[in-house]
Amino acid sequence: MKKALLFINGEAPKSIPDLSGYDLxxxxxxxxxxxxxxxxxxxxxxxxxGDFDSHKIEEEIIQQSQNYDFEIIETPDQNKTDFHKALEIIIEKGFENIDVYGASGGEQDHFLGNLSVAFAFKDKTNLRFFDEYSSYYFIPKKFTISDVRGKMISLMPFPIAKNIETKGLKWPLYKEDLILGERIGTRNVAENQEVSLKYKEGDLLIFVGK
Known part of the structure; x- marks a missing residue:
């Protein structure tokens, strides 16, 4: 299964992730x-x-491209974020499984904008974000995650998720609803190595702590 890795302009990872499992x-x-x-x-x-709105960055990238075999793709459309446009390119190249670093941190409107982009692409991609604190992503109506005992698990409705059932969490949900502005499911803990959940309506974003 082909997999892509994308870095965007938020908080930088402390170190470079393992690159061996990526095809792009x-x-x-x-x-x-x-x-x-x-x-x-x-x-x-x-x-x-990107739109290469900084001439200094553009000149440096062009200079580096002369030494290395990477493609420079200019995306000037100001109606979409650079993240949105990069995802379109990756999808066009035939990738659905995409890991993203640099989506959080810095200016929080960027973070919320990145979540909005991920929501727009959730039915086209298997998109996962990673930062220094957690991984987070939209999950399907039935979902299981392994190797999580002791980790923080947060469930965020986007904006509503109905009839949620969970197994393996310290504070389980039994056919309950989460609604943004009323009730959310943050700071739960995985008691088992495997956590499973299902829900009937809406959309749900999961955060898995490190």
Missing amino acids: IACTDGAFHYLKKLKFPLDKLNFIS
Whole structure:
């Protein structure tokens, strides 16, 4: 199963994740600055995309592209975020399984915007975010996750998830609803190695702590 890795311009990871399991690796132009600081191996990069609104970054990327075999894809459409446009490129290249770093941290409107983009693509991709605190992603109506005993599990309705049942959590749900602004399911704990859940209506975002 082909898998893509995308870096976007939020909080940089503390270290470079294991790249061996990815068939395509990309970044937005805004993420390039922290990849360089992390000494990211640019020979592993397949493309850089963005509107390149900083001439300094654009010149540096063009210079680096002369030394390494990555593609530069300019995406000037200001009606979409660089994250949104990068996802469109990755999907067009035939990838559905996409891991994303750099979606959180920094300016929080960017974080909320990234969640909105993920929501728009949830039926087209298996998209997962990673940061220094957790992984998080939208989950299907029936879902199971393994190797999580002792980890923090939070369930966030987007904006409503109905008739939720869970197994393996310290505070289980029995055919209950979560509604943004009324009741959410944050800071639960996995008591078992495996946690399963199902729900009937709406959309649910899960956060799995490290």
